Amino acid sequence: MTRLNGSTHGPVKAAAAFVAGGALAGSVVFTLLRILQPESFWFVLATAFVPYAVVGYPVAAVLLGYLRRTTAPPLRGWVTGGIVLAVFGTGYHLGLTLPSYLGEHPRGDPDLVVMTLNLHLGTGDAEDAVALVRRQRVQVAVFEEVTPGERRRLLAAGVQELLPHEGGAAGRGAAGTVVFSAFPLSDSARIPLDHGSYRIKVAAPTPFWLVAVHGAQPLVAPGDWRADWDVLNQVVPELDGPVILAGDFNTTVDHAPMRDLLGDRFQDAARTSNAGWQPTWPRGLGLLTIDHVITSAPYAAISTSTYLVDGTDHRALVARLRIS
Structure with a gap:
């Protein structure tokens, strides 16, 4: 298996941290919007994008899992907390999304x-x-x-x-x-x-x-x-x-x-x-x-x-x- 050398590991880790942080933060915002439903102008607009959290949380979880292996012990607990949050967020938004894919509905010719x-x-x-x-x-x-x-x-x-x-x-x-x-x-x-x-x-x-x-x-x-x-x-x-x-x-x-x-x-x-x-x-x-x-x-x-x-x-x- 090809391993990253020292010259590339740092930038890759930094990019993973940047994407993971953005995905997790954005997804948390979407979750809070779905739950709290604030009425301010920008919040109403952002609520329209709540379904994208079902993608954001898993992306954050995978990248944080990668980062955890190489994170220093003092910071590893924070990364683990982020993973746990991403897993729970994924579950919450799957609960909102899956009814659009699974369930009983009428079949046959339309009336x-x-x-x-x-x-x-x-x-x-x-x-x-x-x-x-x-x-x-x-x-x-x-x-x-x-x-x-x-x-x-x-x-x-x-x-x-x-x-x-x-x-x-x-x-x-x-x-x-x-x-x-x-x-x-x-x-x-x-x-x-x-x-x-x-x-x-x-x-x-x-x-x-x-x-x-x-x-x-x-x-x-x-x-x-x-x-x-x-x-x-x-x-x-x-x-x-x-x-x-x-x-x-x-x-x-x-x-x-x-x-x-x-x-x-x-x-x-x-x-x-x-x-x-x-x-x-x-x-x-x-x-x-x-x-x-x-x-x-x-x-x-x-x-x-x-x-x-x-x-x-x-x-x-x-x-x-x-x-x-």
């Missing part, structure tokens, strides 16, 4: 297929979006950031040939949210969030309330983000019967407002279908899961998938649901 897609200020490729609706046999599609021009392009691409019923409204910039459905829509009402959001009754074979969501960005308007969640956590629990929420929430399942909403009644479709790591933003790199389909009984997720659509900055999220 309902729901899609959400942010069209990036009306610049998304409408033909590509409608082709995705056709390929995935989507029955309810929620589009965010639909400008009047983008709505016309969706219609020209044939979206109403597939989904003839329309709800919501187009708008300037990020304000427009439009729903296209295979089933009749009624009792539509705007929900006063920062961007266009609506509550609509969907006359599917098993009727449900659809909440089409486009929440504020905490990066741009942290106060509006909190206010939007105050509204959602007031409006949604008051809806009777089955409820499905779909859209760009600008929130992950690690944020406290989302966890408050989910509670015992609602389930995140990607998590409960054991879809695993399924980021929706940004489109190419895929760092965060901020777009969601959320269901209440009797709807439960069979599977979810994400897809790339030209011209967008989000990935489309398609959820296949079954009545359980």
Whole structure:
């Protein structure tokens, strides 16, 4: 086995210590954010990255294990403490992560297929979006950031040939949210969030309330983000019967407002279908899961998938649901 000589051992050890310290410190911060949920602006943003602790802790543990062998006895106890902390942190975050990969969920053919897609200020490729609706046999599609021009392009691409019923409204910039459905829509009402959001009754074979969501960005308007969640956590629990929420929430399942909403009644479709790591933003790199389909009984997720659509900055999220 090749051994490091003296000229390289020092720099390698220093690099390992630097990476281990950074990974452990960052992971501890993520754990504290997940537990304490501070509301300061930067903390809210950082909470979106909590899932990365499940990688950071093991990296720290492995590197600290390497360093411990060559650490002087007076400092070895500190390194050992770091290893123990990394092991416990790994266990804690595995407990948060594994339900996205393991567990029971419905199987078989879907009773309902729901899609959400942010069209990036009306610049998304409408033909590509409608082709995705056709390929995935989507029955309810929620589009965010639909400008009047983008709505016309969706219609020209044939979206109403597939989904003839329309709800919501187009708008300037990020304000427009439009729903296209295979089933009749009624009792539509705007929900006063920062961007266009609506509550609509969907006359599917098993009727449900659809909440089409486009929440504020905490990066741009942290106060509006909190206010939007105050509204959602007031409006949604008051809806009777089955409820499905779909859209760009600008929130992950690690944020406290989302966890408050989910509670015992609602389930995140990607998590409960054991879809695993399924980021929706940004489109190419895929760092965060901020777009969601959320269901209440009797709807439960069979599977979810994400897809790339030209011209967008989000990935489309398609959820296949079954009545359980």
